[in-house]
Amino acid sequence: MTRFLPYPILTACLALMWLLLAGFTSGQLVLAVLVAIGAARALKALGEASPPVKRWLLIVEFIGIVLYDIVRSNLAVASILLSGEGRPRKSGFITMPIKLRNPTGLATLAVVLTSTPGTAWLDYNSTRGELLIHVFDLVDEEVWIDQIVNRYEKPLLEIFE
Amino acid sequence: MINFSHADVPLWAAIVGSAFLLVGAGLTLIGTFGLVRLPTFYERIHAPTLGTSWGAAGMIMGSMIIFTAASARPVFHEILIGIFVTVTTPVTLMMLGRSALYRDRSELNPGVPPKGADDLSTTDENSAETLS
Numbered sequence: 001m002t003r004f005l006p007y008p009i010l011t012a013c014l015a016l017m018w019l020l021l022a023g024f025t026s027g028q029l030v031l032a033v034l035v036a037i038g039a040a041r042a043l044k045a046l047g048e049a050s051p052p053v054k055r056w057l058l059i060v061e062f063i064g065i066v067l068y069d070i071v072r073s074n075l076a077v078a079s080i081l082l083s084g085e086g087r088p089r090k091s092g093f094i095t096m097p098i099k100l101r102n103p104t105g106l107a108t109l110a111v112v113l114t115s116t117p118g119t120a121w122l123d124y125n126s127t128r129g130e131l132l133i134h135v136f137d138l139v140d141e142e143v144w145i146d147q148i149v150n151r152y153e154k155p156l157l158e159i160f161e
Numbered sequence: 162m163i164n165f166s167h168a169d170v171p172l173w174a175a176i177v178g179s180a181f182l183l184v185g186a187g188l189t190l191i192g193t194f195g196l197v198r199l200p201t202f203y204e205r206i207h208a209p210t211l212g213t214s215w216g217a218a219g220m221i222m223g224s225m226i227i228f229t230a231a232s233a234r235p236v237f238h239e240i241l242i243g244i245f246v247t248v249t250t251p252v253t254l255m256m257l258g259r260s261a262l263y264r265d266r267s268e269l270n271p272g273v274p275p276k277g278a279d280d281l282s283t284t285d286e287n288s289a290e291t292l293s
Contacts, residue, residue: 074215078188113251114250134258
């Protein structure tokens, strides 16, 4: 199974994407499966390790949390931008230690921090496990660190490690 | 491909779809204003993320609702746009952010966190420490 089909989830996603773009016919289905299997085997040849995923339900919950936070921070940043110079606002850098080491987990965290307006991932030091982010509306540094550790890093640690 | 006339779109779908479209376009517009008006580079990189998160999502939702209602079958390949925008934004943002950080550190501009103690290039780190 793993020899013939190295990345089952990736293969399924690629085939689904092909069908979404090309329209569902039996001919396209055959083509989609062939292309997806070929792409997965090409990735295998590159030697990319497949991340072990343990908690599927937690992924759904995590996506829910992230979508909610994206809506919330969109409203927050939009209202700050609209209010102009009405109230004093401080933005700044936060350097924080993180326990997450898995590359896929770190990439996911980067996507989450970037797509939530108001936080931007700037740098990650892998030898010290230190993350440097910039926060748009920095009221309390501890609140942000607490939010990133408890809302994002904890579920990602459970999913990927 | 999808063929339809405007009369095929039911009223409810037109209203809901337009509402999503307006919210998405509005958020993107606000983000663009922010990009122009904010004072520093690091603040500016936050503003366009409005357009790449819910700005894009709103427009995608609007498109999905209107085309699904008009062609009487589920149309959701727009979701791929959302996925690719979300996954590729961090790449650009990190490159911009890190190059700005690199420049600020080598020009010894104030207000930038210094490099870590065990990083390789110690010249930058020493001078940054005397500043802070």
